[in-house]
Amino acid sequence: MAVYLEHFGLSQAPFGLTPNTGLYQALLPHDEAIQVLQTALKSGEGFIKVSGEVGTGKTLLCRKLLNEMSDDYQFAYLPNPCLSAEQIHAALASELGLQVDAAASSHSVLESIHHHLIDLASKQRPVVLLIDEAQALSDEALEVIRLLGNLETEQRKLLHVVLFGQPELDERLASQQLRQLRQRITFSYRLRALEKDEVASYIQHRLHLSGYRGGPLFTAASLKMLTRASRGIPRLINILAHKVLMLCYGQGAQQVSVKMVKQAVADTEDAVRPQSQTTWLVLAASACVAVAAAAWWSLSL
Template sequence: MYLYHFGIKELPFTLTPNTSYFFGLPSHKEAIQVLLTALRTGEGFIKVTGEVGTGKTLICRKLLNELPQHFVAAYIPNPYLTPSELRRAVASELNVVLTDHADQQEFTQRIQQRLIQIHHENKGVALIIDEAQALPVESIEALRLITNLETESRKLLQVVLFGQPELNDKLALPELRQLKQRVTFSYSLQIMDADQVYQYVKHRMNVAGYRGGDLFDRKCCSLLYKASKGTPRIVNVLCHKALMLAYGEGTQKITPLHIKLSIRDTEAANQTSNILLASSIGILVMMLSFSIAYFAWSGFEI
């Protein structure tokens, strides 16, 4: 697409969480520190919540990369699981083999044996669950029962829950009050302010290999901030579209008009300006068509 045009080696604003692009926003760094501190002190349940697009999965993967060596990690990215499916997923992550018709008793025995084995190796186990708000209530209760496994001095299994604010509502249900009492560390992710949006966009362009001038100036980033309310995912979407527009025009600088057209074309963004010259959807299609035709004529592969 626009890689050659801007002299970058990869797309800088993809929605796939990539730890090489971790910017280290204050909120993100604090969350990592809270998580590592809680795990080192042996806490049972740790919870991180944030609105959609605020970087929970990125922090989750960053945590997996930075876990101390004496931890064994079990990662469950899609937790919409029945209690039985959840138990099997945990067992699989910890290399525990269950029979085809394993019940709660067999699971408990085999998991406990595995956790004790890991404990004797002077290691801990961190079960990390992303999108935890999707866990059914029955599965959350099954999760609590799993964490009952402990020695006289510490938990054999620690659980980190990443979720949207709906997770707080679910844990507030009367039938889950026992688990809620076990959540000893919590952290809520914050969105970016206007200056952080500017630094964030600049950082991602630099990581992608951009070495030119200020491609997204502060005026453009102010529009990005107002439209996205500081949500990283929406900033990524808008920047990607703005780069496509500039590339289609053959220009080397992002302008406020590019940002406004990107906002107009993005349902999740807030409309901040009514001064738009044309339908941005049509313009995006037109610019992309020009780009494809140009590359085909030049002999480049898209």
């Protein structure tokens, strides 16, 4: 539990790293991604892909689907992509509630899955396989998943597959050996980072839902610096915001200063560090030297 909750009148930590659908905000990139997923699933499409940089909210979207659409679909969730073909079949069977003998062959397990999918289809219960961190799947595993997506009746697909992955997934799918899977992806969405106004809204939304009712917690300058340092990536925003609130609490302050953000940025590996005053002085001096040299050269001609 964050030590600063009482200091700011908060009921929960607003900037935890664990994806929390209770703090979800329908900002444009995430709202568009949800709409694409819902449309694709309702259309009965077989393969759907959502890609985005590390920390842009892919796992949060995955959990959002699990929480909000479980009444309409039977979900199977595979958070660990480092699986062999046999392990994928076993994991899917387990997610579907099937009792499978540990010594059973992969073919036998697949047959059990197939029959169960047909049974669920007859009950109007579509099955959706959600795979997180899909960029880490081996080529063999991707081929297994493609073949699972081939399970169908004459009227419909028996299994819908949603791949959540980093941009490396897009690069891999562009390769010649994965063209069969690439051609089966009918809907895709690329999550972008948040823009400046979205970052401010994101922070305010999370603070409000967490119980904050005070005045502006960030000055305009400190918010601008945090936005730049985080590059609009929600996970980095959370890391930096959590650290500056700890600094604020430690100093007994009620508002985040630029100095606090600088300290948080210096302590965060992936944050963009502001250019120091020394750097600007060096650049200015270099510019002056260049101008002087140009002037001397023109006079000497």
